[in-house]
Amino acid sequence: MFTLTDEQRQFQESLQRLLRDGYDFDRRRAIAASEAGWSREYWEQLAGLGVLALTLPEAHDGFGGGAVDTFLVMEACGRALLLEPYLATVVMGAGLVARAGSEAQRAAILPAVAAGTRQLAVAVYEPGRRYALDPLVTTAQPLESGGWSLSGAKTHVLNGGSADALIVSARTPRGVSLLRVDAAAGGVQRESYAMYDGQRAATIRFDAVRIGADALLGEEGAAAEAIEYAVDAAIAAVCAEAVGAMSALLETTGQYLKTRKQFGVPIGSFQVLQHRMADMLLATEQARSMAQLAASRLADATREERRRIVSAAKVKVSEAARFVGQEAVQLHGGIGVTDELPASHYFRRLTMIEVAFGDVDHHLGALGALLFD
Amino acid sequence: MELRNKVVAGEHLTKEEYLRWHRLLFERGWIAPSWPRAFGGCEWSAVRQHIFEEECGLAGAPGIMPFGIRMVAPVIMKFGSAAQQQRFLPRILSGEDWWCQGYSEPGAGSDLASLRTRAERRGGHYLVNGQKTWTTLAHYADWIFCLVRTAREGRPQEGISFLLIDMRSPGVTVRPIIMLDGGHEVNEVWLENVEVPVANLVGEENKGWTYAKYLLGHERTGNAGTGFCRRWLGELKALARLQAGSDGRPLADDWRFRDRITRLEIELMALEVMNLRVLKLEEERHAPGPEASLLKIMGSDLQQALTELTMRALGHDGARAPQAATGRYFNFRKASIYAGSNEIQRNIIARHILGF
Numbered sequence: 001m002f003t004l005t006d007e008q009r010q011f012q013e014s015l016q017r018l019l020r021d022g023y024d025f026d027r028r029r030a031i032a033a034s035e036a037g038w039s040r041e042y043w044e045q046l047a048g049l050g051v052l053a054l055t056l057p058e059a060h061d062g063f064g065g066g067a068v069d070t071f072l073v074m075e076a077c078g079r080a081l082l083l084e085p086y087l088a089t090v091v092m093g094a095g096l097v098a099r100a101g102s103e104a105q106r107a108a109i110l111p112a113v114a115a116g117t118r119q120l121a122v123a124v125y126e127p128g129r130r131y132a133l134d135p136l137v138t139t140a141q142p143l144e145s146g147g148w149s150l151s152g153a154k155t156h157v158l159n160g161g162s163a164d165a166l167i168v169s170a171r172t173p174r175g176v177s178l179l180r181v182d183a184a185a186g187g188v189q190r191e192s193y194a195m196y197d198g199q200r201a202a203t204i205r206f207d208a209v210r211i212g213a214d215a216l217l218g219e220e221g222a223a224a225e226a227i228e229y230a231v232d233a234a235i236a237a238v239c240a241e242a243v244g245a246m247s248a249l250l251e252t253t254g255q256y257l258k259t260r261k262q263f264g265v266p267i268g269s270f271q272v273l274q275h276r277m278a279d280m281l282l283a284t285e286q287a288r289s290m291a292q293l294a295a296s297r298l299a300d301a302t303r304e305e306r307r308r309i310v311s312a313a314k315v316k317v318s319e320a321a322r323f324v325g326q327e328a329v330q331l332h333g334g335i336g337v338t339d340e341l342p343a344s345h346y347f348r349r350l351t352m353i354e355v356a357f358g359d360v361d362h363h364l365g366a367l368g369a370l371l372f373d
Numbered sequence: 374m375e376l377r378n379k380v381v382a383g384e385h386l387t388k389e390e391y392l393r394w395h396r397l398l399f400e401r402g403w404i405a406p407s408w409p410r411a412f413g414g415c416e417w418s419a420v421r422q423h424i425f426e427e428e429c430g431l432a433g434a435p436g437i438m439p440f441g442i443r444m445v446a447p448v449i450m451k452f453g454s455a456a457q458q459q460r461f462l463p464r465i466l467s468g469e470d471w472w473c474q475g476y477s478e479p480g481a482g483s484d485l486a487s488l489r490t491r492a493e494r495r496g497g498h499y500l501v502n503g504q505k506t507w508t509t510l511a512h513y514a515d516w517i518f519c520l521v522r523t524a525r526e527g528r529p530q531e532g533i534s535f536l537l538i539d540m541r542s543p544g545v546t547v548r549p550i551i552m553l554d555g556g557h558e559v560n561e562v563w564l565e566n567v568e569v570p571v572a573n574l575v576g577e578e579n580k581g582w583t584y585a586k587y588l589l590g591h592e593r594t595g596n597a598g599t600g601f602c603r604r605w606l607g608e609l610k611a612l613a614r615l616q617a618g619s620d621g622r623p624l625a626d627d628w629r630f631r632d633r634i635t636r637l638e639i640e641l642m643a644l645e646v647m648n649l650r651v652l653k654l655e656e657e658r659h660a661p662g663p664e665a666s667l668l669k670i671m672g673s674d675l676q677q678a679l680t681e682l683t684m685r686a687l688g689h690d691g692a693r694a695p696q697a698a699t700g701r702y703f704n705f706r707k708a709s710i711y712a713g714s715n716e717i718q719r720n721i722i723a724r725h726i727l728g729f
Contacts, residue, residue: 125689129617130617130619130688130689132620156689156690156692193694196692196699196703197692201693261480262482262483263484273716326706330706330710333482333710333714334507337553337703337706337707338550338552339555340550340551344553347706348553348703351702351703355685355689356689357689358619361627362688364629365629
């Protein structure tokens with residue numbers, strides 16, 4: 001679908017080397033069990049390699065890369081089951097700032113993201129509202145002084161517990177707006193939790209949080225499209241991540257079938273298991289096609305075209321993630337349902353990707369509406 | 374009541390909690406529905422046992438661990454000595470002895486007959502060395518029934534014996550295996566120079582494979598789990614009425630999700646009838662047959678579909694750990710692997726029903 005430039009290929013190789021050599025299974029397990037759930041040392045290494053800067057605008061210490069570069073990074077993240085909050089900080093947070101923020105906001109935030117000294121989180125989902133993106137319970141009232149008073153609650157905020165700055169969607173008098181909130185501001189209550197894949201998210205309450213007039217990202221009341229784009233970009237990114245995870249899971253399962261002996265032979269010699277591996281490969285490659293399509297069209301498609309491609313990709317990738325994950329566990333047998341081998345860790349991440357940013361039913365509905373309504 | 378709440382919430386039970394329910398049933402005389410009256414059982418028909426189990430599952434009663442009542446006891450009754458029957462069966466009934474199963478080994482899973490734990494005869498005892506794995510609740514157990522190798526000649530099945538081993542014997546070490554939902558149910562059991570009195574051999578030396586197969590037949594019949602599936606389905610329907618979809622309406626009003634639940638309702642109806650048909654066959658034959666493999670596959674498929682859809686009902690809220698529905702989804706991936714993987718069940722169907 002897309003061909004990589006020599007530069008992209010070199011970058012991909014050095015990133016994969018970093019993840020392979022520095023991010024082995026035991027290291028990752030220790031990071032997952034730590035308080036923060038990610039490693040600052042590792043984050044700095046990613047910054048040093050230019051991974052964080054890769055897709056940021058050149059005017060703000062970035063390399064000006066696009067969605068294909070995001071694909072490369074996220075695919076490698078999927079292979080390594082990376083716990084560090086690249087998706088939340090770079091793809092979602094910095095992506096929104098670059099797209100919707102003012103020049104001053106970009107200059108204040110993006111170079112710090114590129115350098116690895118600042119982390120972001122995007123808060124768009126609300127408790128009890130499933131995948132709805134329009135804010136209902138979170139409102140920002142204009143203050144006479146010119147700033148805003150923010151109240152409400154958000155949930156499923158990826159990296160919400162560690163982020164220095166939060167980008168929050170809220171209802172304002174003119175519609176849906178985005179506000180940048182200092183995570184340490186008075187009235188911000190963060191409850192961080194671990195997900196089943198070891199990554200962290202948070203539920204965040206805002207109790208009359210006072211923020212300045214310069215906190216508004218883009219025009220007041222006009223943020224709905226930027227939010228939708230940010231979520232679509234996140235979906236394209238997790239599709240690439242899932243493809244990386246599925247490929248690695250296929251390899252490790254294939255290795256297991258070639259070495260695990262029962263009845264005097266490697267169990268991979270049984271045709272019935274070979275066919276199941278073949279089906280897993282089919283699903284993975286179909287998912288890869290759709291993930292590549294989403295990455296290559298994210299930036300230049302019309303809104304409707306983009307929505308259509310992204311929802312279709314999310315359905316295809318989620319179904320493949322479910323199938324490949326469940327089958328890999330089954331083919332491993334008992335050891336597959338333990339914490340001890342990578343297989344169950346890939347399965348858990350793939351399951352979490354399945355339910356993130358809209359599950360299969362959600363995107364079937366969204367795509368169906370685009371096709372028929 | 375408090376026990377029921379824990380079961381319904383999908384929490385792991387402590388030994389004492391399992392035993393509380395065990396003793397309640399024991400005092401009512403209902404702890405061993407399948408046993409003959411002579412040994413203190415109910416001697417109920419297979420259908421009556423099934424109804425009892427279904428009701429227990431539906432009510433959210435804790436499971437009665439099968440290892441004593443359903444697994445080792447039938448073997449002791451059929452192949453054990455009178456002394457073994459008198460020694461072990463009353464303590465299994467009362468719950469005084471907790472049993473676990475020493476079958477699988479790291480190198481012997483689906484290919485159970487390749488097991489290597491060896492028992493060497495040394496006068497009045499066997500010296501046992503080896504490693505068992507996937508041993509459910511071995512950390513609660515007083516006794517383990519083990520398949521051990523006592524001879525290397527002939528087919529691998531011919532050198533296996535069935536030994537009863539006191540878990541307190543010197544040389545027995547239990548190590549936990551942590552599962553993908555973070556829970557601790559299964560263990561590795563290491564046996565290093567464990568001395569086991571010859572009196573603890575069941576039946577004849579090198580005939581253990583016959584006893585093991587007898588036991589496995591009993592194990593599979595219990596695995597359809599229609600009672601607790603019916604309870605899970607009820608819980609899922611209740612959840613779908615409460616849980617809002619992205620449009621704010623309950624999930625139960627979303628035809629896409631409703632269809633998914635409805636399909637599982639049909640699956641469960643079919644499984645319930647299937648279960649009764651297999652039980653009837655067993656009653657006529659007075660023995661479990663290969664049809665039990667059908668129940669194992671269908672039951673585990675349905676359990677997995679139900680736990681999966683319940684997790685799905687939560688949307689991304691299900692990602693937050695710990696979460697009963699998501700934990701149960703991950704936990705029940707084991708259902709198509711344990712007690713003879715579904716691949717092995719299909720082999721049994723192909724060979725013993727289809728005649729390949």
